[in-house]
Amino acid sequence: MRPSSRGSTDDSFIVGIAEVLMCRQKARNALGHVFVTQMRSLVSSLHNDSSVRVVIFRSQVPGTFCAGADLKERAEMNHSESDLFVHGLRSLMTEIASLPMPTVAAVDGFALGGGLELALACDLRTAASSAQMGLIETTRGLLPGAGGSQRLPRAVGLAKAKELIFTGKVLDGQRAVDIGLVNRATEQNQDGDAAYKEALSLAREILPQAPIAVRMAKEAMNRGMEVDVTSGMAIERMCYARVIPTRDRVEGMAAFLQKRPPCYTGE
Template structure:
């Protein structure tokens, strides 16, 4: 399947593959969200069809875009969240665009690793768009949360490995998005938490189910009951993230760590990696005997592949394998 180099549903905010940025904050009136701009230190400047600081963005603005890496990183695809004016909060347009991009990824056999990252300095995803939610009726709110839950499930069901790069705030639905990914990296300065109980709610997009699977039952209960926030170091200690690093001057330390992790996955047999993910994801939900049967079925699907033959030949010939995903 042909994969577009940059696929987006609307005219887009471009983010260079490896361009570095440093955040500058323009503090707005008290009680409002600070306006954020990007100052590029390398590569081309981000462009957009309107001013980045607009408080009333056009409905045609891109809030999520897909970025396919090239060169030695072919096979790594980034889902870039760029809802600048609302700190990547989960609004209707954001969720709709994310759903369409995730659906596209699900059917693309050329994609080997998906990396979820933010183009907004200091923020991964700030959670629900409370301004939008306040305008919804109870029934509309329930339908919207159902759509959020479906989005997180679609992310979790992507057949290839997924990595969330948490370089800033990942609160409520933002952490639920990260939890829907297979792996997570974080900067020490990141702030993560399922804070819904502080708003009179509970996690409604999978957090009450995925957090216990990540950190254990009793720890997850404590975190959700108290609504507390964790920094990157504490998140690493609890197993909430796989890797945590000091934040750098450019504010993208977690992204760089995630990209390095993606590069470690990239050379491995893509079919084998996908089948390993399926075996683990399905097996963890059943008893050990059923899990063994699932593993056997996944293993059987790898046996007839050219990649398995290539892996064996490369081992015998003492050379790196050249996997093609066939």
């Protein structure tokens, strides 16, 4: 697992896009101790990196985004160890969700259990039509424990989330986009990275926008979703106030008046 800012289409560096590449080949990116520790370190390094405007989470394991919990490791844990590990996993997903810049999960294969919870912790999701996604924990005698029981209802609505979790149903990419679980679905290509290509396209649409404004918009929406609308309006006002003194706001107004594209610097 490693961060990168390389686009696979032409091997050129795309300034502003960071990629978290998951490549635990034999275990299909299962969420084991080492894998989670590495992911936590990468996410922590991204929190204060103002040069990063979008983060893409993707897999380098063909046919798999993330297979979920490492059941072989979990089988060797006692009750206390299992509880602590899941708590740490839940904390990791919260750290991903709280990254200040937009995040995109590129689901090019299986995203099951904790794998889907990882995707749900991201702001946006793209998927290959052939991808398979589901919170299957009830089929293993468990329930989603890394945020899925909270984030799935917020993504697709309470009744649909209950149906999916109660039944452990697995959806393909097209059905996932139909219910709002993913933003965009696309036919898989010969290289097996169609969702990544779509995620890269989405990231490129975000890149030209004022980065501070985008970050504040994310904060306003995320925090506003947790409170009543009146409190949400107060949060919006606070976030808006933080954008007013920026150079980017001045640049945006100047570009509009001069009928030219703006050039934002994140200041």
